[in-house]
Amino acid sequence: MSDINRAQILDILASINDPVSHKNLVAADMISGLAIKDSMVQFSIEIGDPSRADQMEPIRKQAEEAVRNLPGVISVTAILTAERAAQKKPAQPQPQKKETGTGAAEIRHIIAVASGKGGVGKSTTAVNLALALKSLGLAVGMMDADVFGPSQPRMMGISGRPASDDGKTLEPMENFGVKSMSMGFLVAEDQPVVWRGPMVMGALQQMLNDVNWGPLDVLVVDMPPGTGDAQLSMSQNVPLAGAVIVSTPQDIALLDARKGLNMFKKVDVPVLGLIENMSYFLCPKCGEQSDIFGHGGARDEAERIGADFLGEIPLHMDIRTTSDGGNPIVVSDPESAHAKAYMAIAEKVWGKLSSGEGQPAGPKISFS
Ligand SMILES: Nc1ncnc2c1ncn2[C@@H]1O[C@H](COP(=O)(O)OP(=O)(O)O)[C@@H](O)[C@H]1O
Numbered sequence: 001m002s003d004i005n006r007a008q009i010l011d012i013l014a015s016i017n018d019p020v021s022h023k024n025l026v027a028a029d030m031i032s033g034l035a036i037k038d039s040m041v042q043f044s045i046e047i048g049d050p051s052r053a054d055q056m057e058p059i060r061k062q063a064e065e066a067v068r069n070l071p072g073v074i075s076v077t078a079i080l081t082a083e084r085a086a087q088k089k090p091a092q093p094q095p096q097k098k099e100t101g102t103g104a105a106e107i108r109h110i111i112a113v114a115s116g117k118g119g120v121g122k123s124t125t126a127v128n129l130a131l132a133l134k135s136l137g138l139a140v141g142m143m144d145a146d147v148f149g150p151s152q153p154r155m156m157g158i159s160g161r162p163a164s165d166d167g168k169t170l171e172p173m174e175n176f177g178v179k180s181m182s183m184g185f186l187v188a189e190d191q192p193v194v195w196r197g198p199m200v201m202g203a204l205q206q207m208l209n210d211v212n213w214g215p216l217d218v219l220v221v222d223m224p225p226g227t228g229d230a231q232l233s234m235s236q237n238v239p240l241a242g243a244v245i246v247s248t249p250q251d252i253a254l255l256d257a258r259k260g261l262n263m264f265k266k267v268d269v270p271v272l273g274l275i276e277n278m279s280y281f282l283c284p285k286c287g288e289q290s291d292i293f294g295h296g297g298a299r300d301e302a303e304r305i306g307a308d309f310l311g312e313i314p315l316h317m318d319i320r321t322t323s324d325g326g327n328p329i330v331v332s333d334p335e336s337a338h339a340k341a342y343m344a345i346a347e348k349v350w351g352k353l354s355s356g357e358g359q360p361a362g363p364k365i366s367f368s
């Protein structure tokens with residue numbers, strides 16, 4: 001495999017023009033912080049004025065795409081920054097180092113709920129898992145890392161905007177005793193002051209570090225779908241204790257779940273196990289079970305690759321209506337079989353976390 005070098009990356013970025021100066025991004029001196037680690041590339045595009053963010057977002061995407069197409073590149077994270085503009089204005093008070101927010105300092109375990117692709121029920125599973133962990137008596141938070149398609153406000157039944165006492169840090173929102181933070185709480189108004197930049201990767205970091213999470217036993221992170229840059233970057237920058245992979249039987253068959261597993265393996269995040277969602281169809285009328293997609297694939301797949309199988313959740317209308325209606329089944333019908341399935345998974349996950357299995361320093365699951 002060819003090694004990627006800076007010159008190749010700058011060459012390709014020099015083929016993209018800044019719509020304002022009409023110079024290319026390199027000639028306009030807009031590229032900074034270029035870092036290459038293994039096959040992963042990161043850089044910033046300096047936009048000067050933060051109000052240009054919307055205009056520059058397509059350019060950022062184009063730049064990411066162009067670099068991603070270079071041979072040997074696995075992932076690319078480009079962020080828009082307006083740092084130099086801030087530095088050029090010495091008359092303005094420099095932002096203080098944040099000392100007020102508790103950030104992630106008091107979070108014991110951060111776990112990612114991920115999937116190979118979208119629509120497999122990752123958010124539904126993440127929410128019910130978080131609520132099930134809460135019902136074990138744990139202090140739980142949820143972070144919606146799906147910044148482009150946030151679903152936590154709807155599923156957690158939370159609306160409104162987070163408060164900020166100091167203009168620098170945000171108070172998490174809360175429902176059912178679970179703290180929650182999502183871009184969905186912030187996107188309604190165009191430029192919330194507390195968010196330093198409009199950028200996605202920055203947003204993930206800020207959701208973790210600039211939110212007063214307080215002491216938590218577990219923070220459940222609902223990851224964006226897929227195995228792309230956001231996930232990789234998240235797992236590199238955030239001290240993840242482990243990942244839970246959600247997949248449907250079809251997804252297993254199509255090997256999408258395997259991609260998710262491999263991604264975490266690549267960045268040394270232990271995989272706590274697999275959950276099979278929409279595993280089988282439970283007829284709401286007669287209670288009969290139908291294995292529409294050929295149920296049980298996740299258990300076999302987990303076994304084959306040496307990951308744990310955490311449990312299966314049926315495809316059932318009640319699961320959809322409750323989570324889509326902001327009253328997930330674990331809280332709306334805790335005695336139901338579905339809620340109990342989530343509870344059993346939560347117990348397994350907590351068992352692993354509390355025994356240190358998910359700790360970065362602990363034993364890692366490796367896949368051959
Ligand atoms: N086990 C299930 N039974 C029935 N519907 C489900 C189940 N899991 C998820 N859904 C529904 O499928 C849709 C997609 O789920 P969602 O959690 O948003 O997926 P993702 O986050 O992976 O994109 C939602 O409408 C959700 O209510």
Ligand SMILES: [Mg+2]
Pocket residue numbers: 122123124146149151
């Ligand atoms: Mg989702």
